[in-house]
Amino acid sequence: MTLSLTTTAPEAEVARRQTPGEPTLTYQPHVDVCDTGSGLTIRADIPGASADSIDVAFEDGVLAVHAKVPARNLPARVLRQEYGIGDYRRSFRLGEGFDGAGISAEYRRGVLSIDVPRLAAVRPRKVAVRVANA
Amino acid sequence: MNLIPFRTKRTSGIDAGNMATLADFRNEMNRLFEGFFSRPLMMPTWFEQAEPGQWMPAIDMSEDESKICVRAELPGMGPDDVDVSVSEDRLVITGEKKTESATGGNGWAHRESHHGSFTRAIPLPEAVDPSQVTARYDKGVLTVELTKSPTAASRKVPVQMGG
Incomplete structure (x- = not known):
């Protein structure tokens, strides 16, 4: 899993897409987002990828996910094709208050889980109420 | 439509639209019935649709x-x-x-x-x-x-x- 804090340069992207034999379609993965209080957990369905072909980037409050999925080698005759193979790409505008350096990501069984912690300053804090001895 | 003489040309124009819709509907029904027997292979067929809740x-x-x-x-x-x-x-x-x-916090924000x-x-x-x-x-x-x-x-x- 590479966690880079910069987004991919658009020119490089165009060059890659013109490389023959690579999938040219891009899909939006389905995601679940959970607010845990101390941060966000984002789970994205990215079946068929591998951990080292997934890029997670966070810049200017935008979390971007890009996963390369290798083209499938199908035997002779295709009878059904209900899902396409291509890259997965999706970005989320998270805004202020998140700790980019603390982001961690894990890929397991086709699901990418990203933990985005909130900055300590904006985390909800429980304030203990003391009993004043009057 | 000729059997309804009191309709103006304008309304019969709208009816022509309805007839097109009806033709679409008939084609769709034909497609479904053909699908039932010939099993088109590129799409899940209508009888393969998921059960409610699944x-x-x-x-x-x-x-x-x-x-x-x-x-x-x-x-x-x-x-x-x-x-x-x-x-x-x-x-x-x-x-x-x-x-x-969902563990703690506000739970699932988006699914x-x-x-x-x-x-x-x-x-x-x-x-x-x-x-x-x-x-x-x-x-x-x-x-x-x-x-x-x-x-x-x-x-x-x-x-x-x-x-």
Whole structure:
């Protein structure tokens, strides 16, 4: 899993897409987002990828996910094709208050889980109420 | 429409539109009924639709001379969450995607992924040998390889000529 804090340069992207034999379609993965209080957990369905072909980037409050999925080698005759193979790409505008350096990501069984912690300053804090001895 | 003489040209124009809709509807019905008998292979057919409360994984199916290969997109499954069963002419994939509980905080802010139980019965284009099936789950994709049954292959029947 590479966690880079910069987004991919658009020119490089165009060059890659013109490389023959690579999938040219891009899909939006389905995601679940959970607010845990101390941060966000984002789970994205990215079946068929591998951990080292997934890029997670966070810049200017935008979390971007890009996963390369290798083209499938199908035997002779295709009878059904209900899902396409291509890259997965999706970005989320998270805004202020998140700790980019603390982001961690894990890929397991086709699901990418990203933990985005909130900055300590904006985390909800429980304030203990003391009993004043009057 | 000629049987309704009091309609103006304008309204009959609208009716022509309705007739087009009706023709679309008739074509759609024909398509559905044709689908029922001929099983168009590029899309899940209408009788394959998921039961209420269930979902259906997307699949790929391909074949060569000896094998049929079916792949299903099933991200996030555990090892005991998927069942594959095969009869001669049908592959059935069932299972359940466990709902992971939201831990603390405000819970799920946004959900798009499929959860709960699913069933997919896939009619096979040719008979297969149910004893020669392999299923593998890797990176959220289930791959089932089925071996075509040689006994069920169509037999050429020689035509005997009478004198």
